[in-house]
Amino acid sequence: MKALIISCLLLLSSLSIGQERMGLEQVVNRVLNQNFGIQIAKIDTEIAKNQNNPGAAGYLPTLDLQATQDLGMSSARQEFLTGDVNEADNAKNRAFSAGAMLNWTFFDGFKMFATDKKLDELERYSEMNLRAAMEMKVYEAVVNYYTLLSLQEMEAVYISAIELSKMRKTYTENQYNSGAANRIQLMQAELDLTADSAAYIANQQSQSQVKAALTKILQLPVTEELIVEGDLNQLEEQKEWDAIAEQFMEQNTSIMQAKSNIAISELTTKEAKSRFYPQLSFYAAYDFGTSSSEVGFLASNRSFGPSIGITAKWSILNHLSRATELRNSRLGEERSQLAYKNDSISALADLRNYYEVMQFAEEKLLFEQRNITQTQSIAEIAQTALVAGSITPLELREIQYSAIQAEGRLLQSQIEYQTARLNISLLSGGFQRLF
Numbered sequence: 001m002k003a004l005i006i007s008c009l010l011l012l013s014s015l016s017i018g019q020e021r022m023g024l025e026q027v028v029n030r031v032l033n034q035n036f037g038i039q040i041a042k043i044d045t046e047i048a049k050n051q052n053n054p055g056a057a058g059y060l061p062t063l064d065l066q067a068t069q070d071l072g073m074s075s076a077r078q079e080f081l082t083g084d085v086n087e088a089d090n091a092k093n094r095a096f097s098a099g100a101m102l103n104w105t106f107f108d109g110f111k112m113f114a115t116d117k118k119l120d121e122l123e124r125y126s127e128m129n130l131r132a133a134m135e136m137k138v139y140e141a142v143v144n145y146y147t148l149l150s151l152q153e154m155e156a157v158y159i160s161a162i163e164l165s166k167m168r169k170t171y172t173e174n175q176y177n178s179g180a181a182n183r184i185q186l187m188q189a190e191l192d193l194t195a196d197s198a199a200y201i202a203n204q205q206s207q208s209q210v211k212a213a214l215t216k217i218l219q220l221p222v223t224e225e226l227i228v229e230g231d232l233n234q235l236e237e238q239k240e241w242d243a244i245a246e247q248f249m250e251q252n253t254s255i256m257q258a259k260s261n262i263a264i265s266e267l268t269t270k271e272a273k274s275r276f277y278p279q280l281s282f283y284a285a286y287d288f289g290t291s292s293s294e295v296g297f298l299a300s301n302r303s304f305g306p307s308i309g310i311t312a313k314w315s316i317l318n319h320l321s322r323a324t325e326l327r328n329s330r331l332g333e334e335r336s337q338l339a340y341k342n343d344s345i346s347a348l349a350d351l352r353n354y355y356e357v358m359q360f361a362e363e364k365l366l367f368e369q370r371n372i373t374q375t376q377s378i379a380e381i382a383q384t385a386l387v388a389g390s391i392t393p394l395e396l397r398e399i400q401y402s403a404i405q406a407e408g409r410l411l412q413s414q415i416e417y418q419t420a421r422l423n424i425s426l427l428s429g430g431f432q433r434l435f
Contacts, residue, residue, distance in 0.1 A: 022145075023229055024142065024228075024230050027141050027145045027214075027228070028138055031217055031218055032134060035217060035219055036219060037133055037137060038130070038133055041129060044126055044129065044130070045126045045130045047126075048122055048123045048125075048126035049123055049126075051122070051123075052119040052122070052123045054116075056119060057112050057115045058105065058108060058111065058112035058116075059112055061102055061103060061105075061282075063100065063101070063103075064100070064103075066100075067098040068096070068097045068098075069095075070093070070094070070095040071093070072092070072094075072095075073090050073091065074091055091293065092293075093291070093293045095289070096289065096290050096291070097287070097288065097290075098287070099287035101283065102283060102285070103282075103283045104281060105280070106280060106281070107278075107279065108274060108277070108279050109275065109276065110270070110277070111271050114267045114270035114271045115267075115271060118268065118271070121260055121267065122264065124260055128253055128257050132254070135431045135432075136426075139425075139431070140217055141217045142422055144210050144214040144217065145214065145228050145230070146232065148207060148214060148228050149230050149232055150415050151203055151206055151207045152227070153232065153411060155200070155203050155204070157404060158199050158200040158404075159200065161196045162196045164400055165189070165192050168397065169186075169190060169193050172189040172393050173186060173189075175393075185393060188393075188394070189393060192397055214226060214228075232411070232414040232415075232418065233365075235417070236421065238362070241352075244351065244355060244424065244428055245348065247428045247429060248347070248428045248429070252347060252429055254343050254347055255340070255344055255347065258343050261336045261339065261340070262333070262340055264336075265329065265332045265333040265336040268332060271329075272325045273326060275325065278312060278313060279312070281311045281312075281313070282309075282310055283310075285306065285307045285308075286304075286305070286307075287303070287307070288304040290303075347427055350423075350427060351428065354423040354424050354427070355420075358420035358421055361413060361416040361417035361420055364409075364413040365410070365414060365417050368413045369410065371410075372406055375402065382395070382399040
């Protein structure tokens with residue numbers, strides 16, 4: 001029964017050969033082009049771009065057209081001082097008016113200039129939001145990519161361990177049947193084979209979870225199998241800390257967003273100050289009106305013609321709302337400044353931590369790469385030695401376990417290095433070259 005389970009596991013592993021494989025470049029391109037979160041952020045950027053126009057800033061005039069048609073019916077009795085009486089039942093009244101009104105506020109306390117700059121800043125902030133969404137989705141996708149790649153490589157280690165445990169079990173069975181091994185040794189070989197199979201199944205479960213996360217980020221069908229390929233041993237040339245810190249201050253998206261928030265807060269304060277100034281508007285209108293009535297002093301009336309003028313408005317007291325708005329906008333400026341300082345210090349500390357983690361991870365990775373070659377050679381020699389009878393099955397298991405541990409340490413070092421490298425790229429704006 002155990003042999004059947006192991007055979008099925010190996011068969012499932014072999015089926016992945018026919019599956020479509022995705023490299024790192026394909027993963028990045030897929031998330032940038034297909035992820036719905038990025039598509040939504042792009043729409044928000046377009047909305048902010050559309051809202052940034054001279055009309056929204058207040059530069060342009062307004063033009064309104066209006067027309068009214070009134071129909072009425074009334075009964076009236078009018079008695080004049082002369083003694084005459086004018087009386088009518090169900091008298092009809094008609095009135096029609098139409099007009100065009102152009103209004104242009106050409107001075108509003110310099111608010112339109114502040115609003116214009118604020119709209120520019122809001123558009124830039126929206127673009128940075130898009131960049132932040134793209135960076136985060138790429139980061140999540142690549143971290144899951146490397147995690148899945150390491151699990152796939154560890155799968156091969158577990159498959160080799162299962163094959164070696166099967167060989168050891170067969171060898172021990174032969175020894176047991178010939179009287180050269182006892183029942184305990186055979187049972188231990190079977191337990192070790194079961195343990196290796198359980199580790200393989202746990203690896204498959206972990207792969208399934210990472211695949212689900214990566215599938216969601218890449219917006220792939222849930223039924224599509226995902227296999228990744230690449231090189232976990234690839235190292236990149238390290239930059240000096242000063243160069244990374246300088247790039248961080250210039251290209252970190254969070255820092256740029258914080259700076260943009262400061263600019264928006266300052267422009268909001270300028271808008272609030274404009275409320276204390278008077279407003280001057282120019283208007284031009286053309287009106288037309290006609291009316292007729294079956295009762296009254298005038299049987300009909302018609303008027304039309306243009307008019308122009310200037311309107312001055314200055315609100316002296318408005319429930320102290322303008323003063324409150326100005327105080328709150330200044331507090332908003334102070335808040336934005338504090339947020340900028342806090343984000344800068346926190347993000348720079350994280351960057352320094354990841355920089356040191358990557359240095360240690362690179363040292364560990366180079367060490368484990370040198371160690372793994374020797375470990376694999378020892379495992380191969382031990383397998384031959386078991387067949388020749390030079391070592392016992394228990395000694396082979398100890399060597400096998402050490403080899404598995406070495407493979408695990410190597411993959412863990414690779415993940416630590418790649419994760420630290422990705423964190424540095426995320427904080428220092430390294431992903432921006434992909435967009």
